[in-house]
Amino acid sequence: MIKANIIYHKCIVYSTIALLLIPILATFLYSISSSWGASILPDGLSLDWYGQLWQDPRFLAAFGRSLLICIAALLLSTLLIIPLIFVVFYYFPKLSGLMNVLILLPFAVPPVVSSVGLLQLYADSSLQIVGTPWILIGTYFTIALPFMYRATANSLEAINLRDLMDASHLLGASTVQAFLMIILPNIKKGLLASLFLSFSFLLGEFVFSNILVGTRYETLQIYLYHISKSSGHFTSALVMTYFLFVFLLTWLASHISRGTQS
Amino acid sequence: MNDIGIITTQQSKKKIYDRLMFWHFKHFKPALLLLPFAIIFILFQIAPMLWIFINSFIFDNAYSLENYREIFDSAFILQGFGNSLWIAFWSSLIGLGIAVVFVSSLRQVDSFMRDWVISFTNMASNFSGVPLAFAFIIILGFNGAITLLLKKYGFIDDFNLYGQWGLLVIYVYFQVPLATLLLYPAFDALHNDWQEASMLLGANRYHYWRYIALPILSPALFGTLIILIANAIGAYASVYALTSGNYNMISIRIASLVSGDMFLEPNLAAAISVLIVLILAFIALINQYLIARSYHDKG
Numbered sequence: 001m002i003k004a005n006i007i008y009h010k011c012i013v014y015s016t017i018a019l020l021l022i023p024i025l026a027t028f029l030y031s032i033s034s035s036w037g038a039s040i041l042p043d044g045l046s047l048d049w050y051g052q053l054w055q056d057p058r059f060l061a062a063f064g065r066s067l068l069i070c071i072a073a074l075l076l077s078t079l080l081i082i083p084l085i086f087v088v089f090y091y092f093p094k095l096s097g098l099m100n101v102l103i104l105l106p107f108a109v110p111p112v113v114s115s116v117g118l119l120q121l122y123a124d125s126s127l128q129i130v131g132t133p134w135i136l137i138g139t140y141f142t143i144a145l146p147f148m149y150r151a152t153a154n155s156l157e158a159i160n161l162r163d164l165m166d167a168s169h170l171l172g173a174s175t176v177q178a179f180l181m182i183i184l185p186n187i188k189k190g191l192l193a194s195l196f197l198s199f200s201f202l203l204g205e206f207v208f209s210n211i212l213v214g215t216r217y218e219t220l221q222i223y224l225y226h227i228s229k230s231s232g233h234f235t236s237a238l239v240m241t242y243f244l245f246v247f248l249l250t251w252l253a254s255h256i257s258r259g260t261q262s
Numbered sequence: 263m264n265d266i267g268i269i270t271t272q273q274s275k276k277k278i279y280d281r282l283m284f285w286h287f288k289h290f291k292p293a294l295l296l297l298p299f300a301i302i303f304i305l306f307q308i309a310p311m312l313w314i315f316i317n318s319f320i321f322d323n324a325y326s327l328e329n330y331r332e333i334f335d336s337a338f339i340l341q342g343f344g345n346s347l348w349i350a351f352w353s354s355l356i357g358l359g360i361a362v363v364f365v366s367s368l369r370q371v372d373s374f375m376r377d378w379v380i381s382f383t384n385m386a387s388n389f390s391g392v393p394l395a396f397a398f399i400i401i402l403g404f405n406g407a408i409t410l411l412l413k414k415y416g417f418i419d420d421f422n423l424y425g426q427w428g429l430l431v432i433y434v435y436f437q438v439p440l441a442t443l444l445l446y447p448a449f450d451a452l453h454n455d456w457q458e459a460s461m462l463l464g465a466n467r468y469h470y471w472r473y474i475a476l477p478i479l480s481p482a483l484f485g486t487l488i489i490l491i492a493n494a495i496g497a498y499a500s501v502y503a504l505t506s507g508n509y510n511m512i513s514i515r516i517a518s519l520v521s522g523d524m525f526l527e528p529n530l531a532a533a534i535s536v537l538i539v540l541i542l543a544f545i546a547l548i549n550q551y552l553i554a555r556s557y558h559d560k561g
Contacts, residue, residue: 012367020383027396041407080299092289107492109539116532117309121313145303214521221392
């Protein structure tokens, strides 16, 4: 009976995975087929579409812009969130309740709602950032915040912050030294895992870049949206390339966080 | 009694005073480190929220409820709300159902496979928005491989990916990985031997799920359902990419009111936004009530 159960459970797992894989595999098949008209299977196979993609200057530029914005946003997030969490946990533990509410705001207010306010506030003000990468860096910070805050806070809760700080003070370290040399290495893994994870979904962000910036600073997803109206095979090569990056980033994230557990 | 009361109030006053001193002087410099975060967070999160809230009450430069009246007078906007809520509700329910079956089976397979599947699910949860819409056009569009396959064997006459049912399929697709990742940790609460114990006492699989597993999981299930519904109501990229904004959903209405080609009505968009946040808050409140009740039942 137990054996029959295991087979049943494996069937469920395999079939769910299979269902989730269908669109991904279909896109992959489309990207390596020379043409695929109104038939169930493609007519022939080729890698031409990938070659064309990597020679397209518009793709390379859009991809570069996306990478640049994501890296800038994550750098900004790290510089703002790490000192914040340390100060909250070490000096003002009372604030952590408030922080737990604040980091939920990006969830409670969907990006399409947020962008209404952002567009009106910054379109005609002295802070002319609509249509520029700057507004994306700022909004991407709010997207990454909940994940990075939670991951880093979890690793800070796992170590004995106060004892470690007291011990390093006793040994003559300043607070800054103690933070950089003792605390930071301890939260590094959690932070890195959350950085890779945030990177992977920032790369797929479409709402803010479409509404706030559009074609004035074409990111990967905007380029993908416009190109998907023309050549299907070319687009699927682009989707698979993008997906490969996401795969790499999520794999790195899970690899790092698994290292933390063991 | 009175004396003690006075002493404790004095003590607590001293405590409050100490705390004020503590805040003002001792930790002035560390508090400065909070400033850059506060500025950016206010600029990109708080200020837009406040703008939306205030301007939803402004019509023709005067405070009024006209924007809200316009929403309830417009059959078009109400239809957008209706379509969004319909898809959000059903896609969340179906996605959650699939995820419960999936996770409960995933818990029973060996750990190597489990790790592998979780990594894959993590990755699949990123397959959303424009790339997802595109992939679905390939498999379920008018000339999609699966559409043709199903047509050939006579399962369907035609399938319109660009309408209600097509969108429901796509929404369910992106809800399942998210629901799986959210539910997976919650199944820690179920012990394997409980099922065996209940079987020994004569329960079948249905009894076990109805009277043991689901009641224990209910807070996690409700919580996950909320996140899924919020996720679906706010979703914009996939439906925009699929229908170029031609299918009437509330997120599409908002976006077209602030960045469309025709007349822009940002204040009307703000009022719709406030209603969306209210709907989400209302659902969250029901959730809190249900969770509180389910705990109460257990006690």
